[in-house]
Amino acid sequence: MRPEDITFQGADASQVEKPFSLRIHGKRAFQSRTLLLPTESSRALMRWLKWRSNNLKASTSEWLFVSNRGTPLAVAVLFSAVSGCVMNASRTVGSGSQPMRVGPQVLRNTFIVHLLNKGHPETDVVQFVGLKSPKGLRRLLQAAKP
Structure with missing residues (x-):
């Protein structure tokens, strides 16, 4: 999953009161879908994105969820x-x-x-x-x- 797979429902990512959705890319067509996240999950994702943006190696990775070294989990x-x-x-x-x-x-x-x-x-x-x-x-x- 990549950062561009996140859709913010509000005006921008700072409006965590509005839910986010994630675009899931499956190996087969029926596995690809968009999931609307509950508000609490959206808040957790926002915290993760903040951590990620402050971590040099993670912030430059093409992957959304990465280790401290910037490699995929x-x-x-x-x-x-x-x-x-x-x-x-x-x-x-x-x-x-x-x-x-x-x-x-x-x-x-x-x-x-x-x-x-x-x-x-x-x-x-x-x-x-x-x-x-x-x-x-x-x-x-x-x-x-x-």
Whole structure:
């Protein structure tokens, strides 16, 4: 993802009260989509952009999410960051047991089940998460409440 994939809904990037959207480029046509970010996520992205602009190596990188050296974040780093956040959240809410394995895919699938349980139409969920067809939801539909 590159900085130009961010669209600011306000007059400029300083208006964080308005949500941002991100253009997601997938390897296949159906995976390319635009996601509207919630306000809190937009604020977090704004903080990241501020940090990025003040970090010489990061500010000159073509990539949006980079390390202190200005290189794209490695998959292992992203996996570790997501896992750490979920483990901390689990401890904070006192769920009793820690998840065995938590990474971006588990988090994504949990979110998909959440959307389905809230009554979002399958066709909307398929488009939102970049699946080719509703067939991709079959396994997750078993976890969703009827």
